[in-house]
Amino acid sequence: MNYLELIENKLKTYFPQGKEKDSLIEKVLIDSMEYSLEAGGKRIRPTLTLMFSEVCGGTVEQALPFACGIEMIHTYSLIHDDLPCMDDDDLRRGKPSNHKVYGEDIALLAGDALLTNAFATVLSEETVSLVGGEKSAKCGRILATLSGMTGMVGGQVIDLQSEGKKVPIDTIRQMHLKKTSALIKCACMMGAIVGSNNEEHIKIAETYGENLGLAFQIMDDILDVVSDEKSLGKPIGSDAENEKSTFVTLLGLDKCYELVNEYTEKAIKSLDGINGDTSQLKALAVKMSERKN
Amino acid sequence: MNYLELIENKLKTYFPQGKEKDSLIEKVLIDSMEYSLEAGGKRIRPTLTLMFSEVCGGTVEQALPFACGIEMIHTYSLIHDDLPCMDDDDLRRGKPSNHKVYGEDIALLAGDALLTNAFATVLSEETVSLVGGEKSAKCGRILATLSGMTGMVGGQVIDLQSEGKKVPIDTIRQMHLKKTSALIKCACMMGAIVGSNNEEHIKIAETYGENLGLAFQIMDDILDVVSDEKSLGKPIGSDAENEKSTFVTLLGLDKCYELVNEYTEKAIKSLDGINGDTSQLKALAVKMSERKN
Numbered sequence: 001m002n003y004l005e006l007i008e009n010k011l012k013t014y015f016p017q018g019k020e021k022d023s024l025i026e027k028v029l030i031d032s033m034e035y036s037l038e039a040g041g042k043r044i045r046p047t048l049t050l051m052f053s054e055v056c057g058g059t060v061e062q063a064l065p066f067a068c069g070i071e072m073i074h075t076y077s078l079i080h081d082d083l084p085c086m087d088d089d090d091l092r093r094g095k096p097s098n099h100k101v102y103g104e105d106i107a108l109l110a111g112d113a114l115l116t117n118a119f120a121t122v123l124s125e126e127t128v129s130l131v132g133g134e135k136s137a138k139c140g141r142i143l144a145t146l147s148g149m150t151g152m153v154g155g156q157v158i159d160l161q162s163e164g165k166k167v168p169i170d171t172i173r174q175m176h177l178k179k180t181s182a183l184i185k186c187a188c189m190m191g192a193i194v195g196s197n198n199e200e201h202i203k204i205a206e207t208y209g210e211n212l213g214l215a216f217q218i219m220d221d222i223l224d225v226v227s228d229e230k231s232l233g234k235p236i237g238s239d240a241e242n243e244k245s246t247f248v249t250l251l252g253l254d255k256c257y258e259l260v261n262e263y264t265e266k267a268i269k270s271l272d273g274i275n276g277d278t279s280q281l282k283a284l285a286v287k288m289s290e291r292k293n
Numbered sequence: 294m295n296y297l298e299l300i301e302n303k304l305k306t307y308f309p310q311g312k313e314k315d316s317l318i319e320k321v322l323i324d325s326m327e328y329s330l331e332a333g334g335k336r337i338r339p340t341l342t343l344m345f346s347e348v349c350g351g352t353v354e355q356a357l358p359f360a361c362g363i364e365m366i367h368t369y370s371l372i373h374d375d376l377p378c379m380d381d382d383d384l385r386r387g388k389p390s391n392h393k394v395y396g397e398d399i400a401l402l403a404g405d406a407l408l409t410n411a412f413a414t415v416l417s418e419e420t421v422s423l424v425g426g427e428k429s430a431k432c433g434r435i436l437a438t439l440s441g442m443t444g445m446v447g448g449q450v451i452d453l454q455s456e457g458k459k460v461p462i463d464t465i466r467q468m469h470l471k472k473t474s475a476l477i478k479c480a481c482m483m484g485a486i487v488g489s490n491n492e493e494h495i496k497i498a499e500t501y502g503e504n505l506g507l508a509f510q511i512m513d514d515i516l517d518v519v520s521d522e523k524s525l526g527k528p529i530g531s532d533a534e535n536e537k538s539t540f541v542t543l544l545g546l547d548k549c550y551e552l553v554n555e556y557t558e559k560a561i562k563s564l565d566g567i568n569g570d571t572s573q574l575k576a577l578a579v580k581m582s583e584r585k586n
Binding site for chain 2: 015016024025026028029030033076080083084085086103104105106108109111112113115116117118119120123124125128132133134136137138140141143144145147148149150153154155156157158160161171174175178
C-alpha cells in the first residue's frame with residue numbers, strides 16, 4: 001500500500017463504525033466528522049510524518065497514529081475556518097462545506113471533536129505500545145503547542161485582524177509561519193521523534209517543515225489569483241474580495257514565484273544532515289512548488 | 294493557600310504575560326481566553342482533581358497541571374456553548390459571554406485554543422517531570438476520550454437534537470452522563486491516576502464522579518426553574534424557553550430532589566474503598582447537592 005492508502009485506511013479505525021455507530025444517539029456528529037475527513041485533500045501533513053519517521057530510522061506503522069492525529073487537527077481547522085463567523089465559505093475541496101451540510105452547530109462540534117480526537121489518537125494505548133509513553137507524550141505536546149494559541153490558532157487571529165487593512169509584510173510572514181508552517185513543521189517533527197527522537201533530526205524536520213510551509217502558503221496566495229475555481233475546488237479571488245493583504249498583493253506575482261523557489265530550496269538543503277534516503281522528501285517539496293491546486 | 298487560590302495562580306502561568314503577551318500580534322486571543330477563564334465559577338472539576346490526588350497518596354503540586362487542564366476544557370465548552378449557533382446566551386456567570394465582548398470569530402478561536410492548550414498543559418515538560426510520561430499520557434488520553442466525540446461533545450449533540458422535542462428519560466440520562474458527568478468523572482480519575490495509578494482507586498473515582506455529575510446536572514435543571522437570574526448569574530427559564538425536555542419537565546421537582554440525594558449518596562458511598570481521609574470529597578458532594586447557584 002502507498003502512503004495515501006495507509007493513511008485513509010487508518011483514519012477510519014478511529015471512529016465508531018457499523019452497529020456501534022448506529023447505536024449512538026449522536027451518530028450525526030460522527031457522520032459530520034467523517035464527511036470532512038474523507039473529503040480528501042492531498043494528505044500532505046500525514047505523508048510528511050510517515051516520510052520523516054522512515055528517513056530517521058522508524059517505521060510507517062509507528063508513525064501512522066501521529067499522521068492521523070495531524071490530519072484530524074488540519075481538518076478541524078478547515079471546518080471552523082469555513083464557518084459563517086469566520087471565512088464564511090460554502091465550498092471546500094469542491095464539495096459543500098461542513099456547515100452547509102450539517103448546520104453550524106454540528107459543524108462547530110465536529111471541529112471540536114476532531115481536535116479532541118487528535119489527542120486521543122496520539123495518546124491511545126495502541127500508540128503508546130508502538131512507540132512508548134515518552135515519545136507519545138512528546139508528540140502530543142508539540143502538536144498542542146504548534147496548533148494552539150501561539151501556533152496555528154494564533155495565526156488565524158492574525159489573519160482575522162489583517163482583513164481589510166494594509167498590513168506590513170512582516171505581519172503576513174508571522175501569520176504564514178503560525179497559520180500554515182506550524183502544523184507542517186509539526187508533522188515533520190513528530191515523524192522525526194517517532195523515527196529516532198534524535199535532536200538533530202528534529203531540528204532538521206523543523207527547518208524543512210517551516211520552509212516548506214512558507215513555500216506552500218505563498219503558492220496558495222498565488223493560486224488564489226492565477227487558478228480557476230474548478231482546478232482549485234474552492235472560489236478564487238477570495239483574498240481580493242476580503243481585501244486581504246497577501247504576499248502577492250504586497251510583492252507581486254514574479255517575486256512570489258521566486259520566494260516559493262527560494263523556500264523550497266532551503267527545505268531541500270536542510271535534508272543534507274540526514275543520513276537516510278531523503279529523495280521522496282525532496283521530490284515532495286518540488287511537487288508542492290509546482291502544484292496547480 | 295487553599296485549593297481555589299492554588300488553581301487560580303497556576304492557571305495564569307500557562308499564558309503569555311506582560312511584555313511577552315504585549316509583543317504578540319494575536320494578543321486579543323490571549324485576552325479572550327483569560328476573560329472566560331478568569332470569570333471564575335466554582336472550579337469544582339480542578340478541585341476534584343486535587344482532592345483525589347491527595348486521598349490516593351499523591352500531592353496537590355503533582356495534580357495541579359491536570360486540574361488546570363480540565364478547567365481549560367470546561368471553559369472552552371462554555372464559550373462554544375454560548376455562541377449564537379449554539380445556545381446563543383449573552384450572559385455567563387453574570388458577565389457578558391465571550392462573543393459579546395470579543396466577537397464570534399475570536400470567541401470561536403479562544404475556545405479552540407483553550408481546548409488545545411489543555412493538552413499542552415497536561416503533556417508539558419514540567420508536568421512530565423512531576424509525574425512521569427506514562428501518567429501524563431494516560432491522563433491526556435482519558436481527558437481526550439471523555440471530552441470528545443463519545444464524551445462531552447457527544448453529549449452536546451444529544452442536547453441539540455433534543456431541543457423542541459419530547460425525548461425519553463433514557464436519552465436525557467445519556468445526555469447528562471456525556472455532557473456533564475464525563476468531564477467531572479475525568480477530573481476525579483486524573484487525580485487518582487496522579488495519586489496512585491491504582492486501578493481500584495481509578496474505578497472509585499469514576500463511580501464518584503459519574504454520580505456527582507448526575508446529581509450536579511439534575512440540580513442545574515432544578516435551579517433553572519426555581520432560582521432567580523441574580524443568584525444564578527444567567528437567565529433562568531431558558532430550558533422552558535428552548536422547549537427542552539429535562540429531568541424536571543419529565544419527572545417533576547420532587548422526584549428530582551430525590552434523585553439528587555440518591556446520586557449524592559451513591560457518590561459518597563463509593564469512597565468507602567479508599568483508605569485515606571475522604572471527608573472533603575464527601576463534604577463537597579453534600580455541598581453540591583444543596584447549592585443555590
